[in-house]
Amino acid sequence: MTAARHLSAAGVASPRVDAELLAAHVLGRDRGALLTAPGFDAVQEREFFSLVRRRADHEPLQHLVGSAGFHxxxxxxxxxxxxxxxxxxxxxxxxxxxxxxxxxxxxxxxxxxxxxxxxxxxxxxxxxxxxxxxxxxxxxxxxxxxxxxxxxxxxxxxxxxxxxxxxxxxxxxxxxxxxxxxxxxxxxxxxxxxxxxxxxxxxxxxxxxxxxxxxxxxxxxxxxxxxxxxxxxxxxxxxxxxxxxxxxxxxxxxxxxxxxxxxxxxxxxxxxxxxxx
Ligand SMILES: C[S@@+](CC[C@H](N)C(=O)[O-])C[C@H]1O[C@@H](n2cnc3c(N)ncnc32)[C@H](O)[C@@H]1O
The missing domain is CATH 3.40.50.150 (Vaccinia Virus protein VP39)
Incomplete structure (x- = not known):
């Protein structure tokens, strides 16, 4: 996945997981449902790559998706x-x-x-x-x-x-x-x-x-x-x-x-x- 490679090159610790979580966020689905999800439309694709760039700049994943799981x-x-x-x-x-x-x-x-x-x-x-x-x-x-x-x-x-x-x-x-x-x-x-x-x-x-x-x-x-x-x-x-x-x-x-x-x-x-x- 291009996004995961980009995150990996930027030194993000878990590039594939983060890319998948950002994709799931943009699609409004759980990460586990990504395999069966339709692809991005043009707006979603722009949003996804904008989030990936911000993650590559080390903005916390939780800030980008707006929430953090705890307990x-x-x-x-x-x-x-x-x-x-x-x-x-x-x-x-x-x-x-x-x-x-x-x-x-x-x-x-x-x-x-x-x-x-x-x-x-x-x-x-x-x-x-x-x-x-x-x-x-x-x-x-x-x-x-x-x-x-x-x-x-x-x-x-x-x-x-x-x-x-x-x-x-x-x-x-x-x-x-x-x-x-x-x-x-x-x-x-x-x-x-x-x-x-x-x-x-x-x-x-x-x-x-x-x-x-x-x-x-x-x-x-x-x-x-x-x-x-x-x-x-x-x-x-x-x-x-x-x-x-x-x-x-x-x-x-x-x-x-x-x-x-x-x-x-x-x-x-x-x-x-x-x-x-
Ligand atoms: C490490 S964070 C932990 C936040 C939360 N308990 C958690 O586990 O996610 C520490 C928090 O303490 C707050 N804080 C620091 N000194 C404080 C003080 N003297 N009185 C009240 N809050 C303080 C900070 O603003 C910050 O929100």
Whole structure:
């Protein structure tokens, strides 16, 4: 396929899959139905090759098709918001298991971006009361949009809080009552070179967090300790170099037990969990 060759030459990691997904988007079909689809008409062909050129320029595939699959949801994404990643689904799965025995759990997603984590929990647990905190105005627009769409689809409402996830006044009314805090905060150490699909595409505020990458995780975990009830759970994603640093950080806070680091499907350290004493 010409398009796949073009994407491959541009250094796109999965050129054939991306070309097929763009074709499916233009035709308004699933990728699996491409074999039986009619060919492009002239307008569709122009649109397809325009999208292929933008993908070759490393615009994220999800921005081009306007959505990202996450857990069992399809979320609207585009410029200004972090594209949710599959590895974060592991954090959601862990969180769901942590509240499996809790009726009407109170759940907070700190640094919510598109709302991926909080909305996925709300979709799986109709009895949960979920809050999502985000401070970036551009990301908030996507968060409000996705939260409204999920509510229209029948999920229980996720409350959006605009503000700093580390600030004591944000969701102060929930202090000491929360069953589960989940977070995928910025954690890329300053100066790390990112691939072209990420650099300048995902917002800087979503990625970078000081020289050691812990500049947000540090105050966020302290804020989580205040939000959680005794016996509540925290799960926080981190960079694959930060497994030891994150567990050490929680150990020094003296508010956590059962501090555990978890790996992703490739065996890399990915998120840390802890039980509020
Ligand atoms: C890595 S993205 C993750 C988004 C989403 N949770 C996900 O997994 O797809 C981090 C998000 O945190 C937001 N953010 C960064 N610092 C924040 C803070 N102090 N308070 C609230 N949100 C913050 C960024 O704007 C960005 O949307």
């Amino acid at each position: 069992r949801l399809e979320l609207a994404v585009g410029p200004g918001v972090f594209v949710p990643r599959p590895e974060t689904e592991l954090l959601v799965e862990w969180g769901l298991s942590a509240i499996a025995g809790t009726a009407r759990p109170l759940v907070v997603d700190l640094c919510a971006g598109s709302g991926a984590i909080g909305l996925a929990v709300a979709a799986e647990r109709p009895d949960a009361r979920v809050y999502a905190v985000e401070r970036d105005p551009a990301a908030l627009r996507w968060l409000y949009r996705n939260a409204s769409a999920r509510q229209r689809a029948g999920d229980s409402p996720t409350a959006v809080a605009a503000g700093d996830a580390t600030a004591p006044h944000v969701l102060a009314g929930l202090d000491g009552r929360v069953d589960l805090v989940l977070a995928n905060p910025p954690y890329v150490p300053t100066g790390v070179t990112l691939p072209p699909d990420v650099a300048g595409r995902d917002p800087g505020e979503a990625l970078h967090a000081g020289p050691d990458g812990l500049a947000v995780i540090r105050p966020l975990t302290r804020r989580a300790a205040t939000l959680l009830r005794r016996g509540g759970w925290l799960g926080v994603e981190h960079d694959d170099t930060q497994g030891e640093a994150a567990t050490h950080l929680l150990t020094t806070q003296n508010t956590w037990t059962e501090i555990t680091d978890h790996t992703d499907l490739t065996g890399r350290p990915r998120f840390t969990t802890a039980h509020r004493t």
